[in-house]
Amino acid sequence: MTTAGNTATLDRRAGEDYAESAPAPAMPARTVVGVGLRAGVAAGAVMIAWEMTAAEIAREPxxxxxxxxxxxxxxxxIASFLLGVDALSASLAPGAIVLGLLVHFAMSAVLGVAGTAALVWVLGYRPGPVGAALCGFAYGLFLEVVVMNIVVTSIQDPDLVYRAAPEWTWWVAHGAYGIGLGLVAALLLQRRGEGGFTFQPTSE
Incomplete structure (x- = not known):
């Protein structure tokens, strides 16, 4: 009896040690996509709120x-990227405003998925808030340089989007987008991780 009991105890401890040392299974891709979409939209809301406020205060040509x-x-x-120069307006233009917001939030969601995937690749499935904010900030600056300064300005002539507000405000906006994306994604990933993405040994 003692030998059998000792054997059972050793087997149980071995199973616990294996469970602790085994890597956690990867989150399904759809989970990362879902987190990225939600985090991207939330960060996009912060970004456009800042940009609209700063543009109103600056009142620059x-x-x-x-x-x-x-x-x-x-x-x-943003709407002028699709509709041309006539869409740019300083007054209430419902059609252009709705289109601009739709394009903005669609891009925020798509880029949010890419940013969340990069965050998971760098920091894992449970990133801390500080690391997530720093990685997000770097991602936001990457978007400013590559997407806004290179892609958008090279396609659109004149630079209707970039010059629709003071240029420096877009740097702040993309930095805020990245930080917001990182923080919201980290929070959602933590919650998803607590929901069961831990190793569970299977019985033979």
């Missing part, structure tokens, strides 16, 4: 003569 930056120029500037 845009690339179009006679139009100064306002609450509406950032979103109508």
């Amino acid at each position: 845009t690339v179009v003569a006679g139009i100064v930056s306002s609450t509406w120029t950032p979103v109508t500037g």
Whole structure:
């Protein structure tokens, strides 16, 4: 009896040691995508709120003569990427505003998935808030340099989007987007991890 009991205890301890040392299974890709979409939209809301506020306060000339930056120029500037120069407006233009917001949040969601995937690749499935914020900030600056300064400005002539608000405000906006993305994604990933993404040994 004693030998059998000792054997059972050793087997149980061996199983516990194996469970602790075994790596946690990867989250399904759909989970990372879902987290990225939600985090991207949340970060996009922070970004566009800042951009609209800063543009209104700055009241600086845009690339179009006679139009100064306002609450509406950032979103109508985004719409102008599809509709052309006539879409840029400093006043309430419902069609251009709705289109601009739709494009902005769609891009925020898609780029949020890419950013969350990068965050998981760098920090794992349970990133801490500080590391996530720093990685997100770096990702936001990457978007500013590559997406805004290279891709968008090379496609659009004149630079209706980039000049729809003071140029420096876009740097702050993308930095805020990245930080917001990192923090929200980290929170959602932590919650998903607590929901069962830990190793569970299977019985033979």
